[in-house]
Amino acid sequence: MSSDESGSATDSDGITVYFPEDTFDSDLIPVGDTEAISKWLEEHKISEVECLVPDVTGNARGKFIPAYQFITERDHKLPESIMVQTVTGEYTDDHWDFVEPTDTDMILRPDASTLRMVPWAREPTAQVIADCYKPNGDPHPLSSRNVLRYVLSLYEEAGLKPILAPEVEFYLVHKNTDPDYELIPPKGRSGRRESARLSYSIDAVAEFEDFVEDMYDYADAQELNLDTLIHENGAAQMEVNFNHGDPLSLADQVFAFKRTVRETALQHDMYATFMARPMQKEPGSALHLHQSVIDIATGKNIFCSEAGKPTAAMMHFIGGLQRYTPELISFYAPNVNSYRRLAPDISAPINLSWGFDNRTTAFRVPNSDAANLRIENRFPGADANPYLAITASLASGLLGMRQKLDPTPPHRGTANDDAVVLARTLEEGVRRLNDTPELQAMIGELFMRAYAAVKLDEFEEFNRVISRWEREHLLLQV
Incomplete structure (x- = not known):
């Protein structure tokens, strides 16, 4: 398959295939301290890993991954759309203004400095916070952790x-x-x-x-x-x-x-x-x-x-x-x-x-x-x-x-x-x-617009709820 700079490629049958500008290249994404993470997991006899990403609310999104798979699989991913969900799990009408319409995956790179035990888990479990990257290697602009890091x-x-x-x-x-x-x-x-x-x-x-x-x-x-x-x-x-x-x-x-x-x-x-x-x-x-x-x-x-x-x-x-x-x-x-x-x-x-x-x-x-x-x-x-x-x-x-x-x-x-x-x-x-x-x-202009859209959507959803105060004081008096 040959390609040009326009974001397209031609396969051996002469069919043109278009691909996004952010075509994934794992060599562009920082690897992270995989050796240190592997050693820590082995020393603590970890059987499962919680790979976590803080969302816009500061709560944990992520995956439970068996420890052996976490070590051997380099490219952990999550859909970028989770970064612009409201607190109720909904999406705004402007959702696709902030993420790719294909709901592209973010590439996750675990930060070894955040490795911790999960002391309440029944099996030996670790938690680690991952940094988020776009497929082209850029830090993902919708990650609140990346915003602070900048x-x-x-x-x-x-x-x-x-x-x-x-x-x-x-x-x-x-x-x-x-x-x-x-x-x-x-x-x-x-x-x-x-x-x-x-x-x-x-x-x-x-x-x-x-x-x-x-x-x-x-x-x-x-x-x-x-x-x-x-x-x-x-x-x-x-x-x-x-x-x-x-x-x-x-x-x-x-x-x-x-x-x-x-x-x-x-x-x-x-x-x-x-x-x-x-x-x-x-x-x-x-x-x-x-x-x-x-x-x-x-x-x-x-x-x-x-x-x-x-x-x-x-x-x-x-x-x-x-x-x-x-x-x-x-x-x-x-x-x-x-x-x-x-x-x-x-x-x-x-x-x-x-x-x-x-x-x-x-x-x-x-x-x-x-x-x-x-x-x-x-x-x-x-x-x-x-x-x-x-x-x-x-x-x-x-x-x-x-x-x-x-x-x-x-x-x-x-x-x-x-x-x-x-x-x-x-x-x-x-x-x-x-x-x-x-x-x-x-x-980040994109982050600011996305955050505003999410929070305004939450406000409008809340504003549709009729409260006890309204029923008590307005029902029969206005």
Whole structure:
């Protein structure tokens, strides 16, 4: 068969066969560290591998593959259409604008650094996160992990390395198999359900001691870099802090941790949820991001001067967060429920204020020593895709430093007394997503359009549901 540059080939019978521009050539796709992976699987006597890809929601898609087949088969694949499915598993009307009409396969290359045990599996099972490539060898533009990796490469080009520490909140809830019923807290060791605000209560955490111990055991088995656990303000609401480190590694760890918490809860006959606000009378759950930036050449924190004071770079980073958060709010609040958390009456940001050790502001600078001077972004909800939340925060900060954007003066007093200035619905947030060319250049124009299409489709599907409130107050009174 001969071919030309037009994307066609002629076989021996003279028949012209057309093929896509992205014709697969495995030599173009990075092989990955197959030797290290094979050795790890052998050492741990693994019989099955979960090959995982984070989708647009940050949840796991992938395949279960026998270990011997995983090692011997070089080219693992998944259809690229899974990257643009809604949270209900549907496709938007614009679906084929973002993927090939033939639903082309993505080529998967497992990342050896993400190899972990699956400690709750009955057989020795491993999990590994795979990077996604197009058949022509390009990183797939619809992969949220690739989006974060690209933003990190921009920092590296500038001689900088971001450092990150996430805080993840979640609720334990009584098993709820009927969506029409409201969620309630589970019973603890005492046989009772929480009914009072028990922030930082040791005894309240001890009510779920068996769950907590198993969760930490599972996390240790996966080498997740967890730090402290506290009881948060809500009934049976917990917060787990991660130690600081590389942003991509920590996004992978949050991705694995959410699976771990859900699985641990199921084994204790309850649910764990990362919904932004699962109960009307309880506060929301956040994914707070603590971030600083290191100069690669010197190893020093560029947010702190020699005198131990905040630098211009730190102020510009905050300026970038203030400037670009309105366009990127749907990365922090990606679901219709997310905006129930961002309300004036609960502990969540509602405007773009920042302050020193002020938890009512959106961007908080905690009290710390010089080496650990950092900015806490309090916008992301626990329901956010960690790859995209981290991407949004770091991209905003980098643009702020590039453009030397100055922040507002630090807020003094309670920022929740000020006006709400951000989107209050998913639709409003998503419609601002493509307003800024510099963000499109960093995150990818195709990804931004695809993400907006998926989220607007979710909003429209939600908007068709008639709620109890409407039946109660409008049925006989309008």
